[in-house]
Amino acid sequence: MTGGSLPPNSDNQRKVYRDESFKNTVLHEASGQEISVPPSKPSYDQWDLSPGMKKEVRSSFEGIFGEKAKDWELFNYRICWDAVTPTQDPLICEHPHAKQLFLVTGGSFHGYKFLPIIGKYVVEMLDGTLKPELAKITHATDNGNSKHEPSIKAHIDGLLRNGTPSSPRFLIRLGGTGAIADWADSSYYGEKNPRVWNDIHDIEQLTSLPDTALHRNIEKIVQKAAVDHGDRLKCAIICSCGVYGPGKGPGRAQSQLVPLFCDEIINNTKRAFYTQSGGNARSWVHIDDLVAVYIKLVEAAAAGGGNADWGHGYYFTATQEVSQLDFATAIGRILKKHGVIEYEEPVQLPLDDIWKTAQKSKWRYTGIYAFACNTRTVSERAGKVLGYEPKAPSLFDYLEEDVLAAVRRGA
Numbered sequence: 001m002t003g004g005s006l007p008p009n010s011d012n013q014r015k016v017y018r019d020e021s022f023k024n025t026v027l028h029e030a031s032g033q034e035i036s037v038p039p040s041k042p043s044y045d046q047w048d049l050s051p052g053m054k055k056e057v058r059s060s061f062e063g064i065f066g067e068k069a070k071d072w073e074l075f076n077y078r079i080c081w082d083a084v085t086p087t088q089d090p091l092i093c094e095h096p097h098a099k100q101l102f103l104v105t106g107g108s109f110h111g112y113k114f115l116p117i118i119g120k121y122v123v124e125m126l127d128g129t130l131k132p133e134l135a136k137i138t139h140a141t142d143n144g145n146s147k148h149e150p151s152i153k154a155h156i157d158g159l160l161r162n163g164t165p166s167s168p169r170f171l172i173r174l175g176g177t178g179a180i181a182d183w184a185d186s187s188y189y190g191e192k193n194p195r196v197w198n199d200i201h202d203i204e205q206l207t208s209l210p211d212t213a214l215h216r217n218i219e220k221i222v223q224k225a226a227v228d229h230g231d232r233l234k235c236a237i238i239c240s241c242g243v244y245g246p247g248k249g250p251g252r253a254q255s256q257l258v259p260l261f262c263d264e265i266i267n268n269t270k271r272a273f274y275t276q277s278g279g280n281a282r283s284w285v286h287i288d289d290l291v292a293v294y295i296k297l298v299e300a301a302a303a304g305g306g307n308a309d310w311g312h313g314y315y316f317t318a319t320q321e322v323s324q325l326d327f328a329t330a331i332g333r334i335l336k337k338h339g340v341i342e343y344e345e346p347v348q349l350p351l352d353d354i355w356k357t358a359q360k361s362k363w364r365y366t367g368i369y370a371f372a373c374n375t376r377t378v379s380e381r382a383g384k385v386l387g388y389e390p391k392a393p394s395l396f397d398y399l400e401e402d403v404l405a406a407v408r409r410g411a
Helices: 051-071 118-127 149-160 216-228 257-269 287-302 324-337 366-371 381-386 395-408
Strands: 003-005 016-018 025-028 033-036 091-094 102-105 139-142 169-176 233-240 242-244 273-275 281-286 313-316 320-323 347-349
Touching: 003 051, 016 051, 091 118, 102 118, 149 169, 149 216, 149 233, 169 216, 169 287, 216 233, 233 287, 242 257, 242 287, 242 395, 257 273, 257 324, 257 366, 257 395, 273 324, 273 366, 281 287, 281 324, 281 395, 287 381, 313 381, 320 324, 320 395, 324 395
Parallel strands: 139 169, 169 233, 233 313, 242 281, 273 347
Antiparallel strands: 003 016, 025 033, 091 102, 281 320
């Protein structure tokens, strides 16, 4: 349960809220990019909640107040729309590519508390009198659209504005091990690929992957910036593998792979599944361990670079490896235990059927990538230079909670 409650008003009415963020994605025709905006209907549909949303609010309500809340009435529901930034800090700045266009946005569901004082800093920004320590961009973490080149270029341009050899800026890029996945080579579909990637020993190959590799367009931009401006801009790329465990931020609280597999089982195959021998293997990391790598890199940046590897610093995050067969067996058992499917044993699907999975995705390889290919990695750099030690429970220790969360959300 995530949420909270405000004290009752003079009419003894109490506000309860549920922290469950989501997006309303539409195509922005001018740029060709998908963006999230409130619905275009009057009042942004903020009073139109689905039965599932109301159930989630009730869950938070009873989680806070316990048994005594079961007879209390919830008589009014509302969706609160807000702009969320990657760091949940507000944007109060000049647009990096449009002079005299100033931005004051990104409340991230907590910006209201700044209303009594924020005007002072907005005026100082417009007048050019904002203190340098408030105006200066020091560190950036990029968590955005992995294919959106203007975004990463804007990050880099902003950091280079005031980066110097004596006071460099730092860019920490979140990529993924999709970059080394073997989805483009059918040789190992459904079988274990003996190739295991190491973020230290394979650095030359990692920095020279083919342009067809996932994330490659963005990573080439980051690598070029590190080479061209290495004295002023220190770059690192975190290549996360499969992620499990609940997120704690205001955005999406689950990663993609567990909900995607559950959705395919519940709405299509009715059974957990694998293809060929099911030996294809994926590296996994708990979200808390992934964030621990982030934090250690940010701390190193705040210390002027610390002991971290910058420039060609790739950081894998894997803590374990699981085959598709073992993954399917575990999820089938959980779904059967909770009455979601009739049979727990996974079934072997022909490759032709795997190609037909994940039809909601625009990328034709999504089903192959998620259910038939390999992403095998060893995370050595983070432990060696950052002292990173994973501490979270294993995938199988946490899988039931992730599966049930996916079922509750309709997979």
